Amino acid sequence: MPVSDLTAALADVRALLLAPDDLVRAVAAGRRRGVEPPAAERVEVRPVALRAGPHLQLVSRTGPVVSTVNAPLGERAAAAVDDLLAQPFGNFHVETSSQVLQLRVTKRGEAQVHRSATSRRAVQAGPQAHDRTKQRLVDPDDPLFRVLGAGGDKRRQVDAFVRQLAPLAPRALDAAAGRELRAVDLGCGNAYLTFAAHRWLAGRAGEDGAALRTVGVDVRPDVVERSERLAGEAGLAGLSFAVGSIVDADPFDGAAPDVVLALHACDTATDDALARAVRWGSPVVLAAPCCHRDVQRQIAGARAGDGLGGGRGGAGEPLVRHPILRERFADVLTDALRALVLQVLGYRVEVVEFVDSRHTPRNALLRAVRTGGPRPEHLAELDALRAQWGVEPVLARRLAPQLDAVRALA
Ligand SMILES: C[S@@+](CC[C@H](N)C(=O)[O-])C[C@H]1O[C@@H](n2cnc3c(N)ncnc32)[C@H](O)[C@@H]1O
Structure with a gap:
């Protein structure tokens, strides 16, 4: 040559x-x-x-x-x-x-x-x-998305989210055996995920001969009204929306949902969604968190002399000294603490990247499946991490009685 x-x-x-x-x-x-x-x-x-x-x-x-x-x-x-x-x-x-x-x-x-x-x-x-992507579970050309006004990034996020739900569907359908499957999307906003998950779950439930009810919940009456109207126009049976707070959402009149979804519920609304799912005892929970200001604020409010990050004088302080590192670290710490709380309370948890960061920088997903009884062995890890960073995450506060009950068993 x-x-x-x-x-x-x-x-x-x-x-x-x-x-x-x-x-x-x-x-x-x-x-x-x-x-x-x-x-x-x-x-x-x-x-x-x-x-x-x-x-x-x-x-x-x-x-x-x-x-x-x-x-x-x-x-x-x-x-x-x-x-x-x-x-x-x-x-x-x-x-x-x-x-x-x-x-x-x-x-x-x-x-x-x-x-x-x-x-x-x-x-x-x-x-x-x-x-160039793998085959979509949610058809990107579904006219529904045009009606909803969802852009390319949102369609990809929603497809990727449903892809993470797919392997857990049998677990939810088992829990719902003999009755309708119940799914809720907490903090549904414009409801792209609610519509897409409903479309996909309806097909999956249909294969098992099960009916499906899906409810999207949001505090904003305007988005709920719009989604109700669009669901009616699209003739989607079993899909409805409710105005209300995640904290005390009751979409199925006292019955627990089998599937709990939350996509980018703002800040601690993700904790509210996880806490609600745990109190329901829902078998399948998928939450992609948004911003994490709560733990970030707590870290920023502490001083190195407080022993931040453990060790004498706070050996971990350099990890959070610079605002950008503090923000990133708080994201990681928050989700690690969330995963531990769920594990203590009887969930198997995976934290995965559900979509490429090109489509959203908020691309971590907590995928949790209830496996049965509480796991006290994770309490020590949870307590150590809280003490090391001097933080009290919202999820642990919301579920304090449940955590205390596990502590009593330990
Ligand atoms: C960033 S948007 C995400 C919407 C949608 N899940 C999505 O990914 O397109 C967050 C939504 O959560 C709703 N929200 C925030 N806190 C809430 C709460 N405590 N209860 C109900 N909805 C809440 C907001 O009104 C907003 O529509």
Whole structure:
């Protein structure tokens, strides 16, 4: 293979990376002989369409560590590409809608370039390329979404959420054996999830010969009224909406729901939803939290001398010294505490990323299944974490009597 000047070859790569309408993806990997390796083992580049507009996304991997940069097209994307090309990667692979370029840096620091026509059929270039997804459970072209006014990101969130619900449906249907299945969406807002979950659950329940009732609950009368009207117009049987607070929601007149959903219920409304689900004893609970101000405020109000983070003088204080780190740490701590409270009270809990962060940065999901009796062994973990950070999470306050009852058993 002929060799050419590396600077000129990298300039070709740069031009391809900065033509986002044509670019499909690119990968920089490998190292050059005799020089320090690049900062990352591998960087993947592709154009993405974010809510804020088209961006170039650079995902760097080093072992298990992954970091993502989304650079808006223009100067920022050009700077990110220049930084990438300045690193001593040994190989660059660039796919566009029409060609594949492979650049290998030889031992002598020259470029070996191979170009071929793109062989993949119907390759999708441009910022929409990231939309290539697995088959949806919720049909994105369902006219219902148009009527609801749900945008692409919301449709993807809702589809991903329902995908997490799907494996737990048999557990809910078992609990509902011999009667209708009952599902509630707490803090339903514009009810995209309520409609989508109802559509999907109705089909699933139908396979088992079960009927379904779904209720969306929200404090805002306007969104509830709108959703009621749209459900009526769509002729969706078994779907209704109720104005009310999550704290004392009673969507089935005293009967417990089998499925409790909460998508981005604001701040501590997620705790209210989890507490409500626990008091109902609902077998299947899925909650994707929103912002976490409660624990963040408590940490911000404490001082290092209080022993914040444990140890003498608060060895963990540097973790929360900077506001951005404090915010991120509080997210993690809040959800860890929520998971522990649910575990103590008899739920198996997984915390998963339910959708790519491109579609919402609030993409953690607590997926909980009631397994039976309480688990006192998790109390010590819960208490230690609370004491270490000097916080009293809302969920533990809401469920204090239930936690005390488990404590009495321990
Ligand atoms: C960020 S929106 C999310 C709406 C919807 N779940 C979604 O993801 O599109 C949060 C919703 O929760 C509702 N909400 C907040 N606190 C609530 C409470 N205590 N009881 C009932 N609804 C509440 C708000 O009115 C709002 O509609």
